[in-house]
Amino acid sequence: MSSLADQLLVLCLLINFAVLGTSRLAFSVRAVALQGVLLGVLPALVHPFSWHLALIVVSIMAVKGAVIPALIINAIKRAEIQREFVPFIGYIPSLVLGALLTSLAFIFAAKLPLAPEHAGLLVVPASLATLMSGFLVLMGRRKAISQVIGYLLMENGIFIFGLLLADAMPVMVEAGALLDLLVGVFVMGIVINHISREFSTLDTSRLSALREE
């Protein structure tokens, strides 16, 4: 693995903290988009060139860097919210927990039974750290848009893990995963619009009225 790829992964980890520590939704979306673009570049650095790879890189950068962020930004504009005001987990605690989970990710990665050529790489801990940051956002924020951002962050973490397998992964699987993601975000965008229209709020903690008493 080249040192450039490692540096990009470190950048991804830093972007996690940026998302965890900000209340501005538009900034979060752009940070996740940037992360997506970085991740799109990564396969090109790790694996030898092939047309299959080129296609994956281009489509990932397009979807993660442009299409999905555009959809979400659009939703933010329509719902007229800029900030996540009172999260369940505050921004400073989020950062502290994020740091804790990132360091734990390194410990977990050391414990995982990996193939010998993958042991010691930065890929696995970065993947776990991004995944857990995504979980943290999902758990700590109220707004439905923040939930989408957490979901994207989690997906990025899973994608990093997939880097290890990229040359073994057929193009159809990649395309399918991307399509899933796109449709997922699309549906969430629609749901968000409906929630904000019906309840004039995007606070998902108000949605608990459906639970069984």
Place this chain on the structure above:
Amino acid sequence: MLRQGSLGQRVATAGALLASLMALPAISYMLTAGLRARYLIEWNLPFGSCELALDPLTLIFLIPIFLVFAAGSLYACGYWPASSKPASEPPLTFFYGLLAAAMAMVVVSRNGALLVMSWEVMALSGYFLMSAEHTDPEVGKAGLVYLVASHLGAASLLVLFSLLAGATGSFLFPAAGSLHVSSSLAAILFFAALLGFGSKAGIMPLHIWLPSAHANAPSHVSAILSGVMLKMGIYGILRVITFFPERPLWWGELLVVAGLVSALMGICIASAQKDIKRLLAYSSIENLGLITAGIGAALYGEATGSSRLAYLGMAGALFHILNHGMFKPLLFFGAGSVMHATGTREMDRMGGLSSRMPWSTLLSLAGAVAICGLPPFNGFASEFLLYLGFFGEARSSQPLLALGAPVLALVGGVAVISLVKLFGITFLGAPRSEGAAHSHESPASMLVPMGVLAGLSLVGGIFPQLFLSLVNPVVGALALGAPAGYAAPVRPIALTAAGAALPLLAGAIFLVLKRRELASPRATGPTWGCGYLAPAPRIQYTASSFGQLMGSLSTPLIRSRTSRGTVAGVAPVEASFRYQPEETLLGKVAMPALRGAATVSAFIRRLQHGEVQIYMLYIFATLFVLLLSVR
């Protein structure tokens, strides 16, 4: 007859009648001709092939299913018509059919997984049927208890069939007598079957769900729940018993004791009820207890080598299954007609219905006589076989089982008290309330099914050989120590003679008394006027006063909670008295235990939070623990 129903109800009823008309002759033919059939359905289930089979044991249980289903569907057209119950009629009609189909599936399936699935469909359709009036909090509570009990029973069945699959290697039922397992595993299997199937059959003390469930359901639903669904539990026990090549003696002893205890306690509690349908529900516990005791006696006879007892116990039990599937629906239909006419379930508010509803009265009387085990109805024939079986043991080397005969006699006596109370308070005397005074006869769609069932009960009493010819092949196929050609020690013609003689004797006595009455001077007054100058309907015997002696004897089982105002002075002010029978086992043991379980499990309910974020936390915590446990 079908006029009152909606189109859906009419189609459903016509379908039910057609199905029964086709099925019942076929079943009778297959039983008497000794035919069997097997079907293999191509179905890619992970539980092995899906096998259905018709053997004598299955066929005998199909008879009440088809009989009561058709009768109940027809009855529903008059009792629960779409015109007066537009909201609850469609689901009720749908689940009525589903319940019958699921029950038929339970008895024909030869695969444990398929049986459990059909069992669940049956239990759930039963739940939706009985909670038709779910807005009533009492119905909701009864439904909840039913659902919990049903799931506990199903859990026991899962244990049973998983162990069975572990022992045989597949979910297919082992062939009769081919399951060779260690005696401890056999005991566990037997207990699992007894818990799982016995809770559905309402064997005490697994009966706690039964009375309120059957009392709160619409009457045609109570009829099928009580007349048929309870028998599914008996079917399951019998089916599991046939797997084993030999059955230890204590199985029979346990079943005899459990059956006799349920019969006696059930009927004692029934005698103190004031709700007409609760009384009938407790009487179902009694009848199922008699059936269980008969099966136990057959097992006992098999283990001790007494083919006489084995035959009489099993034939009596199976015959009683058929009979109870006729007269209990008949009585529930009668109760439904009464409720339809008066709008109440409390017997203390009825009375004097015989003049306004002559046909319902006559048919209910037939049902009441049948369930008391009196000739000339079928209850007499089957209970007589059980009496004979127990009584014959007096001459055996260990006459302990002969003690069952006096218990049966006691049960029969208390049953007469209970049913005389039910019939007398409801139909005789003067009306006790406005509703009773303005009652009306039921439509033909309700009377015809009752008439058919009453006619069958009469046929079964006068020509028991007809029904015995259906029962005998089953006894032979079960081969519980009774050889196939074993004949009853009593000739059926004797039962016919007894069935004919008793009504003749009663008729003769009636005529003599009538003549004597005509000869003496007559005075007319209201019934039970007791010579008062201005008798009011309220001074009649009530259900509680009629049952007070019996009630005072059974206080350990059932206690009446009474509340009364004080009556003092020469001209006392208006005072009231009310009472509510309360079953001790239910009120003092079962309900506190359930409440305790609810308190203990309250923290699990807190997990069901409703917050998306908390659910994410659960997922995250799971992931975290999994990652931690990697080594």
